[in-house]
Amino acid sequence: MQITNEKMSESQIDRANKKDMAYEILKQRIINNEYKPLDTLTEQSICSELGISKTPVREAFKELEKDGFxxxxxxxxxxxxxxxxxxxxxxxxxxxxxECAAARIVAERGDKSVFEEMLKNHESFELAEKKNIKGSVVSGFEIHTAIFETIGNSRLLDFYKNIQNHIIRIRLFFIYQFDLDKTERMNAEHKMILKTIIAGNPNAAEKAMREHLRNSQERLKSLL
Incomplete structure (x- = not known):
């Protein structure tokens, strides 16, 4: 592997910035389901809309493909x-x-006060917003993210956030097919994860997380 100290030219920096802009815009549209599964994106249409040349758009496409979008x-x-x-x-x-490994780690050595507060908020939300399906999904995302934030490993957190983009995309795709029964079961599973972490029981936390993820996968598959 050859390592060079060459500096990027202004044109290269400008192209990189435009690529990053195009990547973020397109990624968010895919995550939010503005672009539906199997929609076709063309260089020409994206260039015209964003007012940039083909090269940064082509590079953004490659980055999106690498990330599985x-x-x-x-x-x-x-x-x-x-x-x-x-x-x-x-x-x-x-x-x-x-996530099973992460749940075990935070149960062993994580800051329990974070999860105690989340449990209180989660229970309050259940009482006040029982039928708010989208709110329940958002609350769940916050719990899963907090687990990785508490570990304190920035590289692991960045990797998880990339996976989470796909999770958000999947959830939003199915959001209007979720019924109250599925939402209540999801909320109960999140509560169990929080309780086992707070109790400092790594085996139970790992088990609760695994059961939740497998149940979540089956709930989503049932909607296909």
């Missing part, structure tokens, strides 16, 4: 990744590996 089809453009059984299984397989 699109598939580049030569001479056609990009296809937005589908949301099917394989996609859901892969994301949840990664989640189970990461």
């Amino acid at each position: 699109v598939k580049i089809i030569p001479s056609i453009g990009c296809l937005v990744s589908s949301i099917g059984l394989d996609y859901i299984h892969e994301i949840f397989e990664i989640r189970e590996i990461l």
Whole structure:
């Protein structure tokens, strides 16, 4: 591997900034389901809309493909990744590996006051907003993110946030198909995760997280 000390030119910096801008805009649209699964994105249409040249758009497409959001089809453009059984299984397989270990770690040595406060807020939300399905999903995301933030490993947190983008995309895709029964079960599972972490029981925390993730995956698969 060759390492150089060459500085980027102004044009290279400008291109990199435009690539990053295009990447973030397109990624957020995919996550928010503004671009639906299997929608086609073309260089020409994105260039015209964003007012930039083809090179940064092409580089943004490559970055999106690397992160699993699109598939580049030569001479056609990009296809937005589908949301099917394989996609859901892969994301949840990664989640189970990461999040079960993370739950165990924070139960062993995490700041319990963070989770005690979250449990109070979660229970208050359940009472006041029982039928707020979207709010319950957001509350769940906050719990999962807090687990990784509490560990204090910035690289692990960054990796998880990339996976979380896919989780958010999946959740938003199915949000209007979630019923109250599914939401109540999800809330109960989140509460159990919090309680086992607060109790400082790593085995129980890992078990609660694994059961929650597997149940969540089955709930999503049932909606396909």
